[in-house]
């Protein structure tokens with residue numbers, strides 16, 4: 032069930048803090064997305080390519096679709112025509128394919144690089160060295176149809192706030208370190224971290240884009 036009261040409260044709170052709210056609608060029907068759209072929400076996040084390509088044509092064309100799941104190179108072509116921001120880029124190979132598909136469409140696709148920060152679970156993402164390699168590689172510099180706009184991360188799923196805070200700080204530290212590295216296709220401005228359980232902490236630690244699902248759409252089965 033869509034929690035419209037929670038949405039109203041959250042969206043005004045985040046607006047006052049200049050934090051972008053990405054409403055994560057995976058597994059939820061298009062009708063739920065439309066409910067938040069009618070209240071003014073435009074940024075929605077999806078994790079699965081097939082689900083996203085099924086929902087997108089059923090919904091208004093001014094929705095900004097964020098792809099937040101793990102993207103396989105061979106599926107980039109399906110979302111390339113309309114995706115607004117791809118959050119989880121964690122390899123040069125994937126970046127290259129996004130660039131290729133964007134070039135075919137004569138568009139520039141903004142992306143975030145996913146950094147591995149969680150200690151307790153195995154999650155996708157780059158470590159500090161791999162991040163540096165991608166940001167400084169000549170191959171990356173040659174990609175004319177992508178723009179690296181920031182970093183994305185997921186903290187450990189734990190009640191231990193101190194641990195989560197440390198993980199967020201690692202991400203913020205990397206973002207600060209690379210912020211001055213501005214090139215034709217790199218300018219890190221967006222920091223996508225924080226979900227239903229930890230968004231308040233994430234904002235305290237410097238996030239300016241949170242990805243929130245269950246708080247708005249109810250628990251997923």
Ligand SMILES: *Cc1c(COP(=O)(O)O)cnc(C)c1O
Pocket residue numbers: 055057078099100185226227228242243244245246
């Ligand atoms: C599902 C998901 C979210 C939202 O999680 P909630 O806990 O429901 O807010 C955020 N980010 C990613 C990458 C997700 O897969």
